Amino acid sequence: MGFPGTWMTESESMVYRVVPKCACSTIGQIMYYSDHGKFFDGDIHDAQDGLHKWARDESQPLIRDNVRTHSSYAFTCVRNPYTRILSSFFDKICGIQRNGKRYRGKLVPLLIQKYGIEVGGDDGKQEFDQIQSFRRFLLFARDTIRWRRPMEPDIHWSAMSGHVSTFIANGGTYDRIFWTEQFNDGMQEVLNATDTPHKVDLDAIPRFNESEGHGPKRAHPVEDYFDDLSMHLVYEIYHRDFNLFKYDFEDPSNKMPTGEIDLDEVHAKLGE
Template identity: 80%
Template sequence: MGFPGTWMTESESVVYRVVPKCACSSIGQIMFYSDHGKFFDGDIHDSTAGLHKWSQEASQQLIERNVKAHKSYAFTCVRNPYARILSSFFDKICGIQRNGKRYRGNLVPLLVQKYGIEVGSPEDGFEFDQIKSFRRFLLFARDTIRFRKPMEPDIHWSAMSGHISTFIVNGGRYDHIFFTEKFDEGMQHVLNNIKTKKKVNLKKIPKFNESEGHGPKRAHPVADYFDDLSRHLVWEIYRKDFQLFKYDFDDPNNKMPLGEVDLDEVHAKLGD
């Protein structure tokens, strides 16, 4: 199994477990910058050099050796589950991807046909009933996660606890888990605990958001998308995420966590 979704700087100053839709573009670029003094030209997910990634065969032994010996500071980042699933919908289902096509080819036509989802298009200014379509997408996301039908769950909407647990189960241990909603504070905490080759000034780092600008904007407050049934589905899919990462299930409009992450609890509960 190893350490899927794990990135490490070439200097081995720090190890990061990627959680999709949780500021991973910004974090990857900061890691790249901390070694090279410049950002990767393009989307950091496309880089094949300058940053060790588990998906690159040459990096795997180095990452495995480091993580199992806990040689470097290891961290990850989480996000409010309501906001994260909404972001996945607008980016991956409604948006046009950076290759100019729809995400995963036939996925959107399948959703239109089987779930009656509308996504709009750049030509019509993405005009469609966002709330109705999102709730139908949520049903689809639940079906993929609970029943693995009509397809396997996608990394962008599978639970954060699932991503985070593979690192622990295979012998890793986190030193810090911070919140996307308190990004600068959390990332600064990481930087304060590692030695970087190049100095990183977070105030001067731009926000990297690979999903921005190629899909519709959210037209309503977060809570408007979640009726009783939607919230029931969200709890079914993300119960562990709310509990372990201290997010407010009762108020979808409150994006902020209610407390700090208890690392011992995370390791105990996700380590089986």
């Protein structure tokens, strides 16, 4: 199976397992800058050179050899499951993507028809009942993850532990897993532990939020979107994420982690 979703700097200073909706655009740009002294001009997900990616055939042997011998510092980044699934809804379901079209073509019409979701009209800018539509989307996300119907689960709302686990199951070892909610602290630890061709000043790095502006703005506090049933669904889908990455399931308004991530526990439970 290899190491899907894994990026590595060309200097092999660091290896990163991408977890969608967890600051991956910013992390990718920092990696690119640390090698080249400049940012990639465009969305880093589109970069075909300057950064090794498992999706590029020529990068695969280099990534495989590096990860299996643990030659470089390996890390990933996670996010509160409540805010992550909300972000996926507003970006991927309600938003117009950077190609000017809806995400995955027929996905949104399917959701409108089968689940009664509203998305803010053709341009995503009209008023609609965000809470009602989000809760219906949550049912759809659960159906895709639990029963793989009406489609396979999408990487943007499948569990973070699933993304993180493929790296471990195929022979990788993480040196660090940090939280988007404490991004600078976590990314600084990665940079302190690596020797990069170009020094990175995190305070001067812009945030590359490629999904920002795609969809409508969230109109309510996070906790308003999650009633008792929604919280039950979220726990059904993401219970491993809450437990392994130390987030507070009981309080959707608390996006901050409640304890330290135990890397030994992560490797043991996700490497099974």
